[in-house]
Each structure stands twice: as structure tokens, then as C-alpha cells.
Amino acid sequence: MLQVQHVRKEFGAVRAVRDVSFSIATGSTFGLLGPNGAGKTTTMRMIVGIYIPDAGSIQWKGMPIDGRMRRRFGYLPEERGLYGRMDVREQIAFFGRLHGLVEPDVSARTDRWIENLQLTEYAKRPCAELSKGNQQKVQIACAAVHNPELLVLDEPFTGLDPVNADMLLATLRELKRNGTTLVLSSHQMWQLEQLCDHFCIITGGENRASGTLAQLRGAWTTRVIRIEPASAAVRGILDRVPGARSLPGEEGDLLYEVPAGTALPEILRDLVTVEAVTRFEAIEPSLHDIYVHTIEGAA
Amino acid sequence: MNEFITVYSAETMRRLRSRIFIVGVLLGALGIGLIIKLPAYMDTVMSQADRVVLAGDPALVSQAVPLLRKDYHIAGTMPGKTVVAPSDLADTKRISAIILLRRSGRTMTVAVYARDPGNVTVSSLRRDLLPLSLQIATGLSRTDLGKAMKLPITVRATNSKFGTAAQANDARIIAYIMLFSLYILIMINSQLIMSSVAEEKTSRIAEMLVASVNPSALLSGKIAASATLAIVQMIIWIAIGFLLGGHPGAPPTLDSAESSHATTFSLSSVSGADLAGFAAFFLLGYLQVSTMFAAVGSLVNRTEDLGALAGPLVIPIVAAFLIAMTALGAPNTPVVIIASFIPLIAPFVMFARIVVSDVPSWQIVLSLAINIAATYGIAVLAGKIYRVGMLLYGRPPKLSQIWSVIRS
Numbered sequence: 078m079l080q081v082q083h084v085r086k087e088f089g090a091v092r093a094v095r096d097v098s099f100s101i102a103t104g105s106t107f108g109l110l111g112p113n114g115a116g117k118t119t120t121m122r123m124i125v126g127i128y129i130p131d132a133g134s135i136q137w138k139g140m141p142i143d144g145r146m147r148r149r150f151g152y153l154p155e156e157r158g159l160y161g162r163m164d165v166r167e168q169i170a171f172f173g174r175l176h177g178l179v180e181p182d183v184s185a186r187t188d189r190w191i192e193n194l195q196l197t198e199y200a201k202r203p204c205a206e207l208s209k210g211n212q213q214k215v216q217i218a219c220a221a222v223h224n225p226e227l228l229v230l231d232e233p234f235t236g237l238d239p240v241n242a243d244m245l246l247a248t249l250r251e252l253k254r255n256g257t258t259l260v261l262s263s264h265q266m267w268q269l270e271q272l273c274d275h276f277c278i279i280t281g282g283e284n285r286a287s288g289t290l291a292q293l294r295g296a297w298t299t300r301v302i303r304i305e306p307a308s309a310a311v312r313g314i315l316d317r318v319p320g321a322r323s324l325p326g327e328e329g330d331l332l333y334e335v336p337a338g339t340a341l342p343e344i345l346r347d348l349v350t351v352e353a354v355t356r357f358e359a360i361e362p363s364l365h366d367i368y369v370h371t372i373e374g375a376a
Numbered sequence: 377m378n379e380f381i382t383v384y385s386a387e388t389m390r391r392l393r394s395r396i397f398i399v400g401v402l403l404g405a406l407g408i409g410l411i412i413k414l415p416a417y418m419d420t421v422m423s424q425a426d427r428v429v430l431a432g433d434p435a436l437v438s439q440a441v442p443l444l445r446k447d448y449h450i451a452g453t454m455p456g457k458t459v460v461a462p463s464d465l466a467d468t469k470r471i472s473a474i475i476l477l478r479r480s481g482r483t484m485t486v487a488v489y490a491r492d493p494g495n496v497t498v499s500s501l502r503r504d505l506l507p508l509s510l511q512i513a514t515g516l517s518r519t520d521l522g523k524a525m526k527l528p529i530t531v532r533a534t535n536s537k538f539g540t541a542a543q544a545n546d547a548r549i550i551a552y553i554m555l556f557s558l559y560i561l562i563m564i565n566s567q568l569i570m571s572s573v574a575e576e577k578t579s580r581i582a583e584m585l586v587a588s589v590n591p592s593a594l595l596s597g598k599i600a601a602s603a604t605l606a607i608v609q610m611i612i613w614i615a616i617g618f619l620l621g622g623h624p625g626a627p628p629t630l631d632s633a634e635s636s637h638a639t640t641f642s643l644s645s646v647s648g649a650d651l652a653g654f655a656a657f658f659l660l661g662y663l664q665v666s667t668m669f670a671a672v673g674s675l676v677n678r679t680e681d682l683g684a685l686a687g688p689l690v691i692p693i694v695a696a697f698l699i700a701m702t703a704l705g706a707p708n709t710p711v712v713i714i715a716s717f718i719p720l721i722a723p724f725v726m727f728a729r730i731v732v733s734d735v736p737s738w739q740i741v742l743s744l745a746i747n748i749a750a751t752y753g754i755a756v757l758a759g760k761i762y763r764v765g766m767l768l769y770g771r772p773p774k775l776s777q778i779w780s781v782i783r784s
Contacts, residue, residue: 122767147588152588153584154587156583158584159579160390160581162393172588174382175382176588
């Protein structure tokens, strides 16, 4: 388990991280969310040992993170960079060796990553000659070639086209299946929602919300329901629900926001007595909704 | 250790294959070739200006030929010819002058008919012909005059590690060459390290590197690779020098009486202990300077800024080289002795003192101790600056920020 407890990091007068805490179970996937400047990158850099926290602690499997442990981690920074004149294969193998891989293992793993990320035709080409998307794939391979216990990825989807983003998503799922603990930050909420088990939303260098998606939704105070047909009878029933309010819907349906504790089966029962209901859908708040709501609340 | 080896081997291979290293080696080889071959070529060109014909008294002409051969190329003789006309010189374009030798009693007179009078050095002509002039004036035999002119002078060392002036001069030549090599290697390779670090920062690969490997291992691997390549570069240049059949040129000698000796030297003048001293101080000097340059390289955000930052770092190295040159002639003056303990300067100066004088052992040990401690200190400070500098983007850090990093 990765335990981040009350970490703080300052750079002169700038408090990049004030107080961030969360725990990540081994083998799970964790999404770190927050607006630009919230402290995500600094937190990630502290996890992989680039920065030492000014206060608080970070432990992996109950032990403080040291140099030997870091070699079992992988890190994809937000800022992309490769040795431009080094070829793709050599670059991936170099990072493999930096993380302790030796021959023939390093070659085998390098070749596997090149194949998995469809980089075979570029394997002998200098990285500077690759497109931005392919360079990013090389960097991902560099970060994960040693099959890390913990892989920290800062904005991994940025700059990837939809096909390559799907490929990365599949690759991360594969890593997850193999037991790698993943920590990701991204502004692409739907991708995080598909991939992550737990989330933490930080802003201003502090935790604002954390937990599984269900737990985050649990803290949400309202629900939205969508009903068809949009008849006066249906509207009459919904208007009588305590705390309900109408939202702008699409043509032919009705959207209503109701308090989270409202008994939806009872509403449905009442509706079918007055109308032939063709659609009754309880819409859960998306990660995007929760994120925006949390950030606006913090502001 | 594994991290160090990985960084070291990757950095070595990367730099070996880099265009700048290949071009540097080739340009260096070209320079060495020019240094070796150019004097010979210039000699050929200049010898045309020294091509002379001797004319006049046949006895004087025959005696003057061996005396003038040292400084002139004797293209021919015209014994018995007593008058020289401009047409004599115009007929033969490859001759620069006709030297007419005449005798009147106990006096010899010399007239030079030169195509370009500016090429005639009267003093050298007078020096070459002096034995002949004295022979005519005194009536002494050639043998007696030769004995009289070879005044025996013996130089005996009284407070020196060298038995003879020749050995001392050899040692100075070798020390000069080694110091010059040290200077060139440190200057070139330290700046290459700085560029390499700056490149990693500006290409943004630095963050992945420092997350993967201990920054100290990263920095030391890079510096060790650079030192290895510096040595490889030097070996290649020396090998090319020997292949081209050259020998080191003569630096300015301090003993004018030995000036004719300066074109060749014997390695036996430098002992194994001297070479060990060179190796130790080379290593310390290289580590001190290159570590400093690497730390500064981590602070730049644009490779264009490297020149401005490298300037102040170069000053102590140039100063060290100049003091070391002084030390070759005056190894035990107070300023030189003090300089031989100061970090960054001592690697040059103490080595120069070791080669040309008997430095007390305690001074060598103290200098080594101070410089080992300084090297460690510089490495620790540079490591801290490097660790933080590599991830600082935007404005270059202020001195106060660097100071707070060093103190942390």
C-alpha cells in the first residue's frame, strides 16, 4: 500500500502542497485530480522521490521510500523528453538498465514493449525523428519497461490521438492485471473514470474529496432522473416530490433533480399509475460533475 | 554502483557517437598534423630566401662554405669572381643573394648583393663568418682558433633534483606539455559536460532521469564518462602525432645557454613519482572543474545561456595555468607555494612544482588533502545544485535560491 500522509512542500514563498493525504491499495489504480497548479505534479514528484516533503510522510508497503525502492517504481512526467539522437530501442533499454534490468531480460522486455506499442518500424530510428505521439509512447515504454510495482503517470493521455489513447488505456489495464499499482493524473475524466478504482481531488495544495467513485457519488446531495414521455401527468407527479426541480431536458423527455435520499421506486410506481412510462433513468453524477462541483465548492 | 555503470556506459557511447566528439577528434588531429608538418613546410618556403651563392677570393669561399651552411643554403660558388652585376642575380631567380668575399691584408670584407635586402640578417652573417675573420686577423691556425673559441663551461646543480641543466630543461618541456594537455582537456571536456547537462534539461528528459537514478550517480557517471573520453581523445592525438613522425615542439626555455637542446628531450627526466603526481592532480583538477561546470549547466534553461555562465568559471582555470607557467621557472616563490594549495589552482601549480623542484613531502600531502576535501565539497554542493537545478524551468534561479538549496 502507498500511504501519503499530510505531506507539505514549499518552494520559497510558494506553498505547492499544503496538506495532502491518501492511501492506495497495492494493485489498484488511483486518479489524482485537480486544476492546473493544484499540486498534483509536486505530489507525484514526492511519491517517486524527486522531491523530499518538507513535512508529512510517504510510505510504500509500510516503509519509507528509499533509493532501492525507487528503482522498482516507474514515472512518466508531464514534461516529455527523450535523448533525441538515441534510437527508440536503445532508449527503452537504457531506462530498463537504469532500473536494474540485465541482459537478456532487458532486450526481451524492450522488444515486447516496442511490439505492444506498435513501434517496431521505428525501433532503429532516432527519437527526434518520431511524431509527438510516438515519442510519448516511447516514454511510456521507458517508464514501464521494468514492470514497476508502482507506476506514476502525470497526464499520460495528453497529446495522444484517440487510437493511441485507447492503446494506452489497454496497456495500463494490462499493467493493472499484472499487479502494478497505478497513480494517474489527467484532465480526461472519462478515461480516468474507466480506469481508476479510487480518486483524490486536490486544489490549492489540499485534499478536497477522495474515495471510490461510489463514495464520491455518495457525498453528492442530489440525483437527476430522466423520464419519457414528457406529459403533463408525469410532470404533475414529479412536481409533488419534495425538493424536486425541473432541469432543461431534450425534446420528448423530462429531466428532474431530486434530493439524493429520494425513494425512486416509489416515484416510478406513482408514475406508472398515471402514464405509460417508456423511460425512467436515474442518472448518476459523472466524475466530471463531481470534479467541477468540488472545485467550484473549494473556490 | 549498477546505476553508475549504466549511466557511465550510456553516456560514453552517446558521446562517442556524437558529432561534436568526432569533429573534435578530427579537428584536433588536423591541428596536430599542422603543428608537426607546418614547420617543415615553412622551412622549405623560407629556405628559398636563404639560397645564396658565394663569390670572391677562392680560398675564402672554400673556407666560408662550411661556416655558412648552418644558416644558409649554399646554391653554388663563383670562386675568382670579384665583381657582381645585377644581371648575375637576375639570371637565377631561385637565388636570393650573392655574397662576395674579399681579402685585403689581414682584413676580410663581405658584400651582399640581395634581391630583397630585408631578407639579409647582417648579425647572423657576421656571427657565422667570425671564425674566418678572426683567423685572417690573428694568423692563428684553424685548429688553434677552434680550441680558443670552445670555451669549456660546466653547469653543476647545487640545490636541484636534476643533475644537469639538460635534465632540468627536459623536465620543464615535459611539464609544459602535460600542463598544456591538462588545460586543454579540462577546458574542452568540462564545457562538453556542461552542454550535455544543459541538453538533458532543455530536452526535458532530466525529470525521468532523476526519478530513475540517484542524481549523484547520474552526475558522477557523466563526469567519469567525460574523463574517459578526454583520455581517449588525448591518446588518439598522441598516436597521430607519433604516426606523423613529429616530436613535441619547443616551448620557451628558461636557460638560453641550452637553447640548441630544446627541440628534443628525454622522458627519463620525469620520474614515476612525477607521473603519479600528474595523474593524481589531473584527476582532482578534472573532477573539481567538471563538477562545477555540470552544476552550472543544470541551471540554464536555454543552451544559448551557457557561454555567459561559463565565462566566470573559466577565469580560475586560466589563472591556474598562468601561475603554473610561472611555477616552471620559479617553483618556490611564496605566491606559487600558496597557489599550490588553493583548490582549482593547485592541480596545475603543484604538479608544475613537483616536476621542476624538490617539493617537501608535507606540502604535497597537505595539498592533496585540501584538494580531496575540496573535491568532495564541490561534489556535494554541485550535487545539490544539480538536483534542484535540473527541475527548475522558467527564470534562472536567483543566488538566494541557490544558497537556500545549498543550505538545505
